[in-house]
Amino acid sequence: MTYKIQRHKSITKRKSNSKRKWIFYLISLVLLLFVAIGIYKFRDGFLYYLGFKTNKNIATLSKEERKLADIRIYEVLHKHDDKAIGFDVSEYQSKIDWEQTYHIDEAFELSFVFIRATAGKNKIDTRFKENWKGAKERQIIRGAYHYYRPNENSLEQAxxxxxxxxxQKGxxxxxxxxxxxxxxxxxxxxxxxxxxxLKKVEKHYKVKPIIYSGESYYTDFLKKEFSDYPLWxxxxxxxxNDLESDWLFWxxxxxxxxxxxxxxxxxxxFNGDTNKLLLKCIR
Incomplete structure (x- = not known):
């Protein structure tokens, strides 16, 4: 009788162990699948990094973080190489050598730049004047943005x-x-x-302003009332990997x-090529 009980326990234990092994294998398979999908999704970026990247690094990112960032950047830009590509700057980027700002990794041409001009009711970006002038001399399409402070008077900010x-024109x-x-x-x-x-600025410049925000912020608080404005x-x-159809910039x-x-x-x-971008500029 004791032997039968022990044998039954042994069989039950083996079945339990076998079940745990199958669960482990299934979880491992799912994880490997996700990794494989990730590698496939960003395969061009991985190949680009392995084939052409140097060891250049910046202090704010680890080498692995820098690698992942470069892979993603390359992959997204590679997928949208028919669209206009640009960047945005403020005083936080310190002094810029505008004559060097033509490409990203010598592979993707930079066509436009947004420059922070003001913040709140009285802040002027300390490098706006030189950046605004530098972008003009560089002959890159430029735009200016205002950082809105919710707790300050909106008309004074405008x-x-x-x-x-x-x-200016262009x-x-x-x-x-x-x-x-x-x-x-x-x-x-x-x-x-x-x-x-928005109304005061539109009245002054005779052009509809663009709204910049995070996707979640815009969806939760602004979309219902401000969907008639161009979106960044x-x-x-x-x-x-892609822009939504109603995004002007991503x-x-x-x-x-x-x-x-x-x-x-x-x-x-930009959700279009450089020619379409020029049509969005002031005339």
């Missing part, structure tokens, strides 16, 4: 931008950069302020390297 930025429309939620007012009050800024969306999702990374600029830079893709 006036700050208007006083600072003198748009420049991109003005941009309102909204990323933060208000601390001392409601979302409805924020929307009223944004609308006032930030989305750094590693698995996203900022897909903040980790690019451009010759002539210290540190990391945001890269943007």
């Amino acid at each position: 006036e700050n931008f208007i006083t600072t930025v003198k748009l 420049d991109l429309p003005p941009v309102l950069d909204i990323e933060k939620l208000p601390k001392s007012q409601s979302i409805d009050s924020l929307k009223v302020g944004l609308r006032r800024w 969306i930030a989305n750094y999702n590693f698995w996203r 900022q897909f990374t903040e980790k690019a390297q451009i010759q002539g600029i210290e540190g990391m830079v945001d890269i943007n893709i």
Whole structure:
């Protein structure tokens, strides 16, 4: 009797172990599948990195992080090589050698740049004037943006931008950069302020401004009321490879390297080629 019980326990234990092994194998298979999909999805980027990249690195990223960033950047740009590619800068990029800012890794031409002009009701970017002039001399399509501070007067912020930025023929429309939620007012009050800024700036420049925001922020708080404005969306999702049809610009990374600029830079893709981009400029 004891022997039968022990034998039964032994068989049960073997079945349990076998079941755990199958679960382990299944999980391992799923993980390997995800890895394989990832490698296939970014195969051009991996091949590019293995074949052509050097050991250049920057202090803010580890070597592995730098490698992954370069792979993603190459893969996305390679997929959209029929579209206009650009970047955006502010005083945080320090002094820029504009004569060096023609390509990313000598493979992708840079056609446009957005430059921070102002923030809030009284902040002027300390390098806006030199960047604005440098971009003009570089003969790259340029645009200026305002960083909106939700807890400051919207009309004073619009006036700050208007006083600072003198748009010319061939420049991109003005941009309102909204990323933060208000601390001392409601979302409805924020929307009223944004609308006032947009209306005042549009009246002054005679062109509809572009709204820049993160995809989640825009979807959650702005889409319902502001879908009639051109969009510049930030989305750094590693698995996203394409723009939505209603995105005018897509900022897909903040980790690019451009010759002539210290540190990391945001890269943007326009939803069309350079000829279509020129049609969006002030005439």
